[in-house]
Amino acid sequence: MNFDFSDDQKSLKDQARKFLSEKASSKVTRSVLDDAEKSYDKDLWRAVAEMGWLGVAIPEEHGGLGLGRLELCVLAEEIGRAVAPIPFSSTVYFFAEALMLAGTDAQKGAHLPNVASGETIGCFAVSEGPGAPTAATIQAKFDGSTLSGVKIPVTDGDCATHAVVVAKEGAGVSLVLVDLNQSGVTRTTLKTLDPTRGHAKLEFKNAKAERLGAVGQGWDLAEAVLDRAAVLIAFEQIGGSQACLEMSIDYAKSRYAFSRQIGSFQAIKHKLADMYVNIEVARSNAYYGAWALSTEAAELPFAAAASRAAASDAYYFCAKENIQTHGGMGFTWEVDCHLFYRRAKLLAVQAGAPAVWKEKLVKRLEQRNAA
Amino acid sequence: MDFNDTPEEAKFRSEARAFLEANVKPKSAESERLQRKLSPAEYLKAAKAYQAKKAEAGFTGITWAKEQGGRGLPPIYSVIFNQEEAKFDAPAAPFSIGLGMCVPTVIAFSDEETKDRYVAKALRGEEIWCQLFSEPGAGSDVAASKTKAVRDGDDWIVNGQKVWTTGAQFSDYGILLVRTNPDVEKHKGLTMFIVDMKQKGVEVRPIHQASGGREFSEVYFTDVRIPDSSRLGDPGMGWNVALVTLMNERLAVGGSYGPDYKEILDFARGISSPTGGGALIKDEAFRQKLADWIVRAEGYKLAKFRTMTALSKGQTPGPESSIGKVINANQMMDIANTAIEAQDHFGIINDPDLAPLEGAFHQSYMFAPGLRIAGGTDEILKNIIAERVLGLPQDVRVDKGVAFKDLPSGR
Numbered sequence: 144m145n146f147d148f149s150d151d152q153k154s155l156k157d158q159a160r161k162f163l164s165e166k167a168s169s170k171v172t173r174s175v176l177d178d179a180e181k182s183y184d185k186d187l188w189r190a191v192a193e194m195g196w197l198g199v200a201i202p203e204e205h206g207g208l209g210l211g212r213l214e215l216c217v218l219a220e221e222i223g224r225a226v227a228p229i230p231f232s233s234t235v236y237f238f239a240e241a242l243m244l245a246g247t248d249a250q251k252g253a254h255l256p257n258v259a260s261g262e263t264i265g266c267f268a269v270s271e272g273p274g275a276p277t278a279a280t281i282q283a284k285f286d287g288s289t290l291s292g293v294k295i296p297v298t299d300g301d302c303a304t305h306a307v308v309v310a311k312e313g314a315g316v317s318l319v320l321v322d323l324n325q326s327g328v329t330r331t332t333l334k335t336l337d338p339t340r341g342h343a344k345l346e347f348k349n350a351k352a353e354r355l356g357a358v359g360q361g362w363d364l365a366e367a368v369l370d371r372a373a374v375l376i377a378f379e380q381i382g383g384s385q386a387c388l389e390m391s392i393d394y395a396k397s398r399y400a401f402s403r404q405i406g407s408f409q410a411i412k413h414k415l416a417d418m419y420v421n422i423e424v425a426r427s428n429a430y431y432g433a434w435a436l437s438t439e440a441a442e443l444p445f446a447a448a449a450s451r452a453a454a455s456d457a458y459y460f461c462a463k464e465n466i467q468t469h470g471g472m473g474f475t476w477e478v479d480c481h482l483f484y485r486r487a488k489l490l491a492v493q494a495g496a497p498a499v500w501k502e503k504l505v506k507r508l509e510q511r512n513a514a
Numbered sequence: 515m516d517f518n519d520t521p522e523e524a525k526f527r528s529e530a531r532a533f534l535e536a537n538v539k540p541k542s543a544e545s546e547r548l549q550r551k552l553s554p555a556e557y558l559k560a561a562k563a564y565q566a567k568k569a570e571a572g573f574t575g576i577t578w579a580k581e582q583g584g585r586g587l588p589p590i591y592s593v594i595f596n597q598e599e600a601k602f603d604a605p606a607a608p609f610s611i612g613l614g615m616c617v618p619t620v621i622a623f624s625d626e627e628t629k630d631r632y633v634a635k636a637l638r639g640e641e642i643w644c645q646l647f648s649e650p651g652a653g654s655d656v657a658a659s660k661t662k663a664v665r666d667g668d669d670w671i672v673n674g675q676k677v678w679t680t681g682a683q684f685s686d687y688g689i690l691l692v693r694t695n696p697d698v699e700k701h702k703g704l705t706m707f708i709v710d711m712k713q714k715g716v717e718v719r720p721i722h723q724a725s726g727g728r729e730f731s732e733v734y735f736t737d738v739r740i741p742d743s744s745r746l747g748d749p750g751m752g753w754n755v756a757l758v759t760l761m762n763e764r765l766a767v768g769g770s771y772g773p774d775y776k777e778i779l780d781f782a783r784g785i786s787s788p789t790g791g792g793a794l795i796k797d798e799a800f801r802q803k804l805a806d807w808i809v810r811a812e813g814y815k816l817a818k819f820r821t822m823t824a825l826s827k828g829q830t831p832g833p834e835s836s837i838g839k840v841i842n843a844n845q846m847m848d849i850a851n852t853a854i855e856a857q858d859h860f861g862i863i864n865d866p867d868l869a870p871l872e873g874a875f876h877q878s879y880m881f882a883p884g885l886r887i888a889g890g891t892d893e894i895l896k897n898i899i900a901e902r903v904l905g906l907p908q909d910v911r912v913d914k915g916v917a918f919k920d921l922p923s924g925r
């Protein structure tokens with residue numbers, strides 16, 4: 144039994160934490176929050192690219208470090224802890240994973256090295272309006288060489304250079320690869336609950352595009368990409384949850400009320416213990432997801448859904464109770480609590496809301512039992 | 515990451531399996547039914563016979579030092595044996611408190627003569643032990659124990675009452691926490707003794723639980739004589755001895771109580787939803803709840819794998835393992851409650867001949883409130899997590915610097 148990260152992976156995590164505490168303080172996150180024109184922090188993006196993080200899981204032949212998904216998981220946790228204002232998840236968990244899963248050698252060769260270097264910013268476009276999309280509701284249309292339709296919202300769609308788009312092709316659905324810097328693409332920046340990450344509406348009018356993967360396989364491929372991303376996002380959510388718990392512990396020890404540390408009150412202790420329990424449940428599920436992701440195990444769909452359901456609930460709980468623990472201070476713009484509260488909601492609804500993943504989890508349990 | 519044993523662990527696991535296959539039956543609905551039909555005396559006899567075989571085969575005291583009749587193996591081996599044993603209907607329960615908590619305390623605080631007297635017999639199941647800590651006025655605050663012992667020559671004379679003692683009715687010995695000095699602070703006036711449960715003045719009365727069962731007892735002590743040679747630790751040091759007992763709390767493995775998410779999934783296929791629209795399993799609200807149970811049950815199971823990994827590397831698990839019971843007891847209650855309510859009016863019937871799963875959901879519903887309290891309430895366990903894992907400050911103490919006899923006790 145070795146259900147833990149290796150010493151090398153843990154030391155990568157320590158390095159990442161140290162690096163991000165220097166380069167990605169909440170000041171950096173706030174520079175994006177407070178500037179409507181700024182969709183991500185370019186200096187941090189460059190620094191992360193120089194560290195090789197964008198290509199951690201990309202094979203060496205395509206310009207990456209050729210490490211594994213477990214390394215990516217530990218980085219994801221630290222990026223989540225820092226509420227880093229960069230298009231990391233869109234580029235690495237979605238765009239690069241989609242290419243590695245479904246791309247031809249030519250497509251991989253053309254795009255992965257640019258992902259690893261930080262030149263390419265990717266995004267993944269599924270949603271077309273309110274409600275969870277399904278294969279039947281997708282309206283965007285691909286005719287074999289051009290794409291038309293509207294995607295809203297697309298996380299990091301305002302700063303991305305390329306997109307993987309889920310679109311109708313004939314009677315089925317395909318994944319489509321699009322260069323966003325062309326005349327057939329119009330982007331409109333969207334106001335969102337979490338302005339520390341960019342969002343856009345993307346409109347395609349006969350935009351030049353190419354298929355990614357086989358015709359009609361798009362929905363299954365999208366689900367497979369979502370499963371992979373689910374595990375990685377779960378680690379970001381756990382990092383954020385853990386940061387909330389640590390903020391709450393520090394505050395509960397330093398804040399006095401009724402002439403005593405508020406952390407000595409059971410009402411606060413039990414709240415923080417509940418945060419801890421939620422995080423441990425989420426972390427254990429996410430470790431299983433990490434194992435399944437890194438070994439391409441048949442259990443991945445089940446483990447990914449469990450990871451995501453647990454981590455979304457844990458982050459929401461920790462983020463809201465972190466504000467509550469801080470009292471009035473927690474409701475001010477200056478204190479960082481709301482950065483986590485905002486990011487918790489983005490990560491909960493992006494790529495499938497908690498209810499969507501819980502339904503997937505039950506369905507996958509039924510399938511597993513039937514098999 | 516991998517889920518495999520090391521070669522040594524795998525070898526030990528297959529030895530354990532071979533022993534179990536040769537001596538007990540694999541768990542099944544039928545084997546559980548048969549075991550339930552045994553009278554308490556028949557069950558105890560079977561348990562003692564099993565324990566003797568287990569000791570002979572070297573599967574008791576797995577982590578204990580060899581001088582104590584143990585095998586001197588790291589904790590992971592104990593976990594492995596427990597995992598395998600949990601797959602069988604092995605009657606090991608009567609010994610778990612004695613070997614998990616009481617006897618390790620005896621070993622830690624006794625001379626060679628005392629250890630020779632008790633340890634081997636306990637390992638072979640010839641003598642059973644119980645733990646006498648809780649009192650009617652000392653539950654979560656167990657250091658408020660009032661049962662008193664007064665020195666009389668070479669003996670101590672004990673008067674008072676203990677409660678919620680598991681297995682008192684069939685125990686031969688117990689470790690007993692008593693107040694020997696009411697004139698000093700609460701934690702400083704306690705002393706621990708070994709007590710002969712079969713002697714004059716010890717009266718065991720079963721407690722009729724809210725669940726209907728009688729698994730626990732209250733124990734009355736009336737002028738019970740205990741020789742000073744049966745004292746564990748110095749007079750006044752009983753609280754420190756008790757902490758050692760509580761730290762020795764066995765590594766709970768297996769630990770699922772009553773029907774879990776897999777059973778309610780099967781149940782939900784065969785019953786219609788109370789809100790209409792076909793089987794309960796099609797009900798959206800039910801499915802969302804089911805997902806939460808899966809996440810928690812899997813999370814708990816996987817957290818134990820993380821603990822095992824730490825054990826495998828020779829680390830000792832800390833108080834973080836307290837989270838298990840908080841999760842399980844509440845989930846057990848919630849699953850049982852959902853299954854009962856889903857049956858609408860019929861859900862009130864717990865007759866095993868009529869109720870689903872022979873009334874297992876109803877048993878769960880009635881036993882879960884006790885589980886949320888036994889061995890540390892939800893609230894105490896959360897305090898432990900907050901103080902010992904998260905490092906939060908202790909609550910303000912009103913009993914510091916006050917003699918025990920002057921503390922308010924409410925009655």
